[in-house]
Amino acid sequence: MRFLTDRKRAEGRGAAKAGTEHHWYMQVSSVGLAFIVPAFIFVFGSTLGGSYEEVTATFSRPFPAILTALVLVFGLQHFSKGAQMMIQDYTRKSTRKVLMMLVIILSYGLTAYGLFALAKLAL
Amino acid sequence: MADVKRVERPLSPHLSIYRPQLTSMTSILTRITGNALIVTTFIIVWWLAALASGPEAFATANGFATSIVGDIFFGLSLLGIWYHYLAGLRHLVFDAGKGLDIPTAEKLGWGCIVGSIVLTLLTIIIV
Numbered sequence: 001m002r003f004l005t006d007r008k009r010a011e012g013r014g015a016a017k018a019g020t021e022h023h024w025y026m027q028v029s030s031v032g033l034a035f036i037v038p039a040f041i042f043v044f045g046s047t048l049g050g051s052y053e054e055v056t057a058t059f060s061r062p063f064p065a066i067l068t069a070l071v072l073v074f075g076l077q078h079f080s081k082g083a084q085m086m087i088q089d090y091t092r093k094s095t096r097k098v099l100m101m102l103v104i105i106l107s108y109g110l111t112a113y114g115l116f117a118l119a120k121l122a123l
Numbered sequence: 124m125a126d127v128k129r130v131e132r133p134l135s136p137h138l139s140i141y142r143p144q145l146t147s148m149t150s151i152l153t154r155i156t157g158n159a160l161i162v163t164t165f166i167i168v169w170w171l172a173a174l175a176s177g178p179e180a181f182a183t184a185n186g187f188a189t190s191i192v193g194d195i196f197f198g199l200s201l202l203g204i205w206y207h208y209l210a211g212l213r214h215l216v217f218d219a220g221k222g223l224d225i226p227t228a229e230k231l232g233w234g235c236i237v238g239s240i241v242l243t244l245l246t247i248i249i250v
Contacts, residue, residue, distance in 0.1 A: 027215065027218065030211045030212075030214075030215065031215070034208065034212065037204065037208065041201070041204070041246060041250065042249075042250055044167070046250055048189065048197075049189055052174075052178045052181050052182075052185075055174055055181070055185075056174065059171070059174065068171070072164075072168070075164065076164065079157070079158070079160070079161055079164070082154075082157050082158070083158055083161075086154055106161075110164060110165070110168055113168055113172060114167075114168040114171055114172070116172075116175075117168070117171040117172040117174065117175035117176075118171065120175040120176075121174060121175050
């Protein structure tokens, strides 16, 4: 038996010391996405349905290509951090760690895949 | 003497003990739509990758994207993204410490639901 009081166990540990940055990132990325997502919906919506040549031409122009790249990078980082919050809310221990790793890997992987396609189209 | 054994902390939110309310449901829907949009992202990236790899691959992906199933899929995606958009803005208002009283929060909740439907229809008409 260890002679520890509840107070002694809690003392000096402070708050979690992390998480503020996460929340701030969600706020910043949500405001950024609020500007670029409607533009992307418009570009993607009006491009969809065109022929192969038309669609290729659209995505080789700077504005649609850069816009799509921004939506992919920040959209998926926003997803990654949001999904991590959900996982932290509903799971714990190893399940939590494995799921968080999967979400992070998936987000970076999908971003890289999309950016490669965009680079190939734009160059 | 205090026990040294670790405390089993509860997981939040305690979904099962609450009666469903407009405020909680609209909040949960934000999370559902946000996470569901990964499926839309997958489809759009697949479509882009197919476009980059040539006309035959593009024909397959574009065939799906412009089919009836594709239309329904993108229609639902629009509803999801507009809902998440409005609910996200609502969260920014809440984070600023405003609109937290129940009547205002419920009005904002209805605003998100109705607003997302209106914006979806507008998008379909305009784009």
